[in-house]
Amino acid sequence: xxTIKVSSKSxxxxxxxxxxxxxKDNDQISVQVIGAGALNQLIKSIIICRGFLAPLGKTIKxxxxxxxxxxxxxxxxxxxxAILSGDN
Amino acid sequence: xxTIKVSSKSxxxxxxxxxxxxxKDNDQISVQVIGAGALNQLIKSIIICRGFLAPLGKTIKxxxxxxxxxxxxxxxxxxxxAILSGDN
Numbered sequence: 001x002x003t004i005k006v007s008s009k010s011x012x013x014x015x016x017x018x019x020x021x022x023x024k025d026n027d028q029i030s031v032q033v034i035g036a037g038a039l040n041q042l043i044k045s046i047i048i049c050r051g052f053l054a055p056l057g058k059t060i061k062x063x064x065x066x067x068x069x070x071x072x073x074x075x076x077x078x079x080x081x082a083i084l085s086g087d088n
Numbered sequence: 089x090x091t092i093k094v095s096s097k098s099x100x101x102x103x104x105x106x107x108x109x110x111x112k113d114n115d116q117i118s119v120q121v122i123g124a125g126a127l128n129q130l131i132k133s134i135i136i137c138r139g140f141l142a143p144l145g146k147t148i149k150x151x152x153x154x155x156x157x158x159x160x161x162x163x164x165x166x167x168x169x170a171i172l173s174g175d176n
Contacts, residue, residue, distance in 0.1 A: 044167070047152050
């Protein structure tokens with residue numbers, strides 16, 4: 001499974017490009033983030049990604065959930081966004 | 089149209105309850121926020137709201153977009169989350 005990292009300093013355009021590439025091969029991907037800043041960049045990236053995929057006849061919807069992420073042996077609560085790609 | 093305000097200090101449980109009530113009467117609602125902190129609270133609220141609606145046989149999906157919000161005659165770019173409620 002491909003993994004991308006999104007932080008509060010990520011460029012939403014770059015992340016959107018990476019998401020688009022992943023969604024060309026998969027109908028569903030999921031991205032995990034920790035913190036408000038990273039979530040903000042991710043949601044902006046998803047919006048931009050919609051613009052990349054719309055000309056290909058694809059739309060995306062999101063399903064958020066809580067997730068536990070293990071970083072350096074400490075467990076943090078993050079947010080997971082499942083991104084579903086469809087043809088309408 | 090009913091309006092709810094979500095800020096970075098909003099309690100996600102309370103917002104989730106308000107969203108659930110709105111989604112009982114409407115298949116689609118939209119919520120606008122400005123800033124990473126408010127977006128974070130909104131996404132957490134949506135996750136909690138999923139738990140309120142699941143026992144009623146409803147699931148929700150989100151579609152984010154950019155939006156311009158006029159506050160005190162200055163235009164700011166916010167994020168709008170359309171929340172779609174469905175029976176599966």
